Amino acid sequence: MIIFGIDTSCDDTSVALLEDGKRILSNIVSSQVDLHRLFGGVVPEIASRKHIELIENISRGAIEEAGITYQNIDVISVTAGPGLIGSILVGLCFAKGLSLALNKPLIGINHIQAHAVSIFLEREVDFPFIALVVSGGHTVILLMESPLRFKVLGTTRDDAAGEAFDKIAKYLGIGYPGGKIIEEYAEKGQKDYVRFPRPMINDNNYDFSFSGLKTAIINYIKKYGVTTQNINDILSSFQEAAFDVLTLKTIRASREHDIKRIVVGGGVASNSRLREKFLETGQKENIEVIFSSPHFCTDNGAMIAVLGYFYFKEGIVSPLDVKGYSRMMLH
Amino acid sequence: MERTECISRNPSDTWDIGEDIGRHAKPGDVYALYGELGAGKTQLVKGIARGIGVKDWLYVVSPSFTIVNIYEGVYNLFHVDFYRIEGDEVDSIHVEEFLDNGIVVVEWADRAKWWNGVIKIYIENIGEEERSIVIVKP
Numbered sequence: 001m002i003i004f005g006i007d008t009s010c011d012d013t014s015v016a017l018l019e020d021g022k023r024i025l026s027n028i029v030s031s032q033v034d035l036h037r038l039f040g041g042v043v044p045e046i047a048s049r050k051h052i053e054l055i056e057n058i059s060r061g062a063i064e065e066a067g068i069t070y071q072n073i074d075v076i077s078v079t080a081g082p083g084l085i086g087s088i089l090v091g092l093c094f095a096k097g098l099s100l101a102l103n104k105p106l107i108g109i110n111h112i113q114a115h116a117v118s119i120f121l122e123r124e125v126d127f128p129f130i131a132l133v134v135s136g137g138h139t140v141i142l143l144m145e146s147p148l149r150f151k152v153l154g155t156t157r158d159d160a161a162g163e164a165f166d167k168i169a170k171y172l173g174i175g176y177p178g179g180k181i182i183e184e185y186a187e188k189g190q191k192d193y194v195r196f197p198r199p200m201i202n203d204n205n206y207d208f209s210f211s212g213l214k215t216a217i218i219n220y221i222k223k224y225g226v227t228t229q230n231i232n233d234i235l236s237s238f239q240e241a242a243f244d245v246l247t248l249k250t251i252r253a254s255r256e257h258d259i260k261r262i263v264v265g266g267g268v269a270s271n272s273r274l275r276e277k278f279l280e281t282g283q284k285e286n287i288e289v290i291f292s293s294p295h296f297c298t299d300n301g302a303m304i305a306v307l308g309y310f311y312f313k314e315g316i317v318s319p320l321d322v323k324g325y326s327r328m329m330l331h
Numbered sequence: 332m333e334r335t336e337c338i339s340r341n342p343s344d345t346w347d348i349g350e351d352i353g354r355h356a357k358p359g360d361v362y363a364l365y366g367e368l369g370a371g372k373t374q375l376v377k378g379i380a381r382g383i384g385v386k387d388w389l390y391v392v393s394p395s396f397t398i399v400n401i402y403e404g405v406y407n408l409f410h411v412d413f414y415r416i417e418g419d420e421v422d423s424i425h426v427e428e429f430l431d432n433g434i435v436v437v438e439w440a441d442r443a444k445w446w447n448g449v450i451k452i453y454i455e456n457i458g459e460e461e462r463s464i465v466i467v468k469p
Binding site: 158171 | 398
């Protein structure tokens with residue numbers, strides 16, 4: 001069985017072909033990072049226009065790379081939300097057209113849930129597990145009972161973690177994407193140079209807040225200035241504060257639900273300091289922490305296809321009028 | 332023109348000020364927010380959401396990523412953010428189309444030109460936590 005997976009929820013147009021839920025026949029991600037670097041962020045109209053220009057070519061490329069034809073596709077799996085609605089609609093409409101033309105079922109996928117199960121592209125993981133999905137648009141802790149059943153335990157109340165990184169990088173004029181650039185500066189700095197706040201770290205819930213941390217950095221820079229000497233230290237201290245909260249709250253969710261497995265996904269999950277912190281803390285607490293490979297941490301069509309596979313196996317497909325959405329329902 | 336200035340000492344004060352704005356809002360109102368990164372624009376919108384009866388007001392998040400978030404209260408709150416867009420792309424959002432059944436609050440409003448009748452809110456840092464919030468009604 002061959003599943004065609006499409007993701008256009010943010011800046012990448014991604015298409016993948018997945019066989020029997022396991023074998024990736026092709027997985028193409030058109031990174032638009034170069035375009036966005038010019039603007040210091042994802043530029044939405046450019047993003048949706050680019051998706052329109054790219055999606056057909058990328059789909060054809062994926063089909064060719066897989067060595068199949070459109071007629072071999074059995075199921076079309078596509079991100080319906082959450083994300084940038086204009087971009088999502090491009091992928092969703094393309095998928096609907098394909099579903100009609102090929103007369104094959106369509107499955108609308110929750111992008112966050114797909115990040116949480118993307119690990120199945122690489123290995124098996126026993127359920128239940130705690131998933132942290134952390135990226136430029138999302139910061140969510142999920143309790144995954146099965147690929148299809150999950151509870152949202154916590155989420156950000158203001159900025160996503162990656163968004164705070166992007167905004168700080170833009171504020172300092174050091175480029176885009178912020179996460180990767182800040183990681184490079186942070187590696188050269190002292191992480192205990194400034195004790196920035198760890199927002200909500202002691203609150204009795206699994207929610208996050210990164211906007212107060214962002215404000216604290218800006219206040220610090222306004223007060224003390226930033227030089228080529230201290231920029232590494234400031235950014236290292238900022239990164240450490242953000243990661244302390246992410247690690248501690250996710251580990252706490254694991255401990256309090258007595259679930260000894262954590263899966264971390266999303267773009268920020270490819271940060272090596274975050275990995276190090278999770279592995280260290282996990283080891284102390286006897287919790288297994290599993291990360292996707294970096295190329296499956298970023299948005300990709302393969303994770304959309306693998307979740308589509310789980311739905312299809314259970315006999316669940318979507319109606320052709322499935323709606324796109326920008327926000328995830330939390331309750 | 333009517334000008335009101337409030338002082339907020341912390342984010343929770345900002346929520347209260349927002350709540351008051353929300354309580355007095357009417358469908359069709361547009362609020363243009365001005366203030367630099369970290370000023371507390373999203374915090375004020377949380378308060379406005381509470382003021383118009385959005386149950387999940389605590390989860391009103393930054394729309395920088397999604398550009399427009401919609402929340403349901405007594406009527407709809409359209410939370411718009413121009414942080415990532417400029418020029419023609421700002422016009423493509425068509426804020427006026429949201430006004431039939433709700434209010435619109437726009438962050439980074441300096442990226443757009445506004446018509447008469449838009450309520451402008453300026454948030455300015457006057458200390459690490461303190462903010463001056465000036466509301467200018469036409």
